[in-house]
Structures are given as C-alpha cells and as structure tokens.
Amino acid sequence: MKAASKKEVILNTAEDLFYQNGFHAVGVKSILNEVGVAPMTMYYHFKSKEVLIIEILKRREIRYFDFIKEKTNGANSFTVYAESLIQAHMDWMKTDGFNGCLFLRAKQEYEGVNEEITTMSKDHKTTLLNKIERETKSFNNSNMLGMKLFMILEGVTSMAQILEMEEIEKSAFNLAKNIQAVNE
Structure with a gap:
C-alpha cells in the first residue's frame, strides 16, 4: 500500500483534531506538532488554517x-x-x-x-x-x-x-x- 502523502497526513490529522477539539481551540502549531512537519511544509500545501479547513470540509x-x-x-x-x-x-x-x-x-x-x-x-x-x-x-x-x-x-x-x-x-x-x- 502506498504511504500517505504529507498533505494527506496533515488533512487527516487536522480533521481529527478539529473534530475532537473545535477549530479555534486547535492552532497550526498543534497540527504541526502532531504531524511532525515543519511550518514550511504545511504552508506549501495550505496557505492558511482557513484554507486547510475548507479542504477538510470539501x-x-x-x-x-x-x-x-x-x-x-x-x-x-x-x-x-x-x-x-x-x-x-x-x-x-x-x-x-x-x-x-x-x-x-x-x-x-x-x-x-x-x-x-x-x-x-x-x-x-x-x-x-x-x-x-x-x-x-x-x-x-x-x-x-x-x-x-x-x-x-x-x-x-x-x-x-x-x-x-x-x-x-x-x-x-x-x-x-x-x-x-x-x-x-
């Protein structure tokens, strides 16, 4: 099975965190710590937290x-x-x-x-x-x-x-x- 891309891991992890804790309670830093990626990696895939949320909802x-x-x-x-x-x-x-x-x-x-x-x-x-x-x-x-x-x-x-x-x-x-x- 193919390993999930960094983007997929960020999406899945962020969705879980938002769902468990709420959107405002979860900061980008929490997502980055959970996924284990640098801010640059996150912002390469998503220009902002709101863009990430929109992608998750879609x-x-x-x-x-x-x-x-x-x-x-x-x-x-x-x-x-x-x-x-x-x-x-x-x-x-x-x-x-x-x-x-x-x-x-x-x-x-x-x-x-x-x-x-x-x-x-x-x-x-x-x-x-x-x-x-x-x-x-x-x-x-x-x-x-x-x-x-x-x-x-x-x-x-x-x-x-x-x-x-x-x-x-x-x-x-x-x-x-x-x-x-x-x-x-």
Whole structure:
C-alpha cells in the first residue's frame, strides 16, 4: 500500500483534531506538532488554517455523500429509501460523527469571521436537503417527505450528543414510519 502523502497526513490529522477539539481551540502549531512537519511544509500545501479547513470540509462532504449514496442506491420505495438513509446516517454517526456535525461546528465558530467557511457549511446542509427532497419526490410527488426525513437526520445528529445511539435509532425509524403513514 502506498504511504500517505504529507498533505494527506496533515488533512487527516487536522480533521481529527478539529473534530475532537473545535477549530479555534486547535492552532497550526498543534497540527504541526502532531504531524511532525515543519511550518514550511504545511504552508506549501495550505496557505492558511482557513484554507486547510475548507479542504477538510470539501473532503468530508464528498465522503458523506458517497457513503449515503452507496447505502441508498437502488431503493425502490420511500420506505426502503428512508430506512436505508437513516441507517446510513446512523452508521456514519457511529463511526465519523460521534462528536456532532463538523459543518455546523464550522458555521458556529466562523460566523462573522470567515464567510467562505460559513457559506460552505450552510451550502452543505442545503445540498443535503435538496438531495433528499429530489430523491423522495421520485417516490411521492411531495417535497414535504424529504424535509421531514432531513429533520430526522438532523435530530439524530443532535441527539447523538446526549442519548444512546440505540434509543435514537429506534426513534428515528419510528418517526420515518409515521411520516410515511401520514403521507399515504
């Protein structure tokens, strides 16, 4: 297997540090110490900490959308789609989302400080909502199912901070069944 490039190591390490501690709590020096590279190496790949954050968010978005696409691909009904999407999101939360949403954290920390990061964070949520609405509309000619399903996913993300995942999962699936029953 090919060794990860310095750029990849910086991206992966910084993402982990930001996710665990927050963006403002982690300085460039912490990242450099953790990776074991000189400042010149970091600034060769990323002109600033904010450029690094933008790259991390872009990569994370691609990973998330690829992950849920793989899990929902081939769904032939709203029920199958909703269950697949919720399960995919739950699986993501269990492995990559244990500490909430990195996009919401970025928006909170950079609102009024860096418009590009804030906009990127908002756009991520809008893109997810639009994707779910578009995909659910193919099963039921209504955007409301998509919005409701999106709200379930956001609730899962939020509640994962305070409740056990098994309880959240059960509730999310029950809510999805209820929204489908109401819209039939």
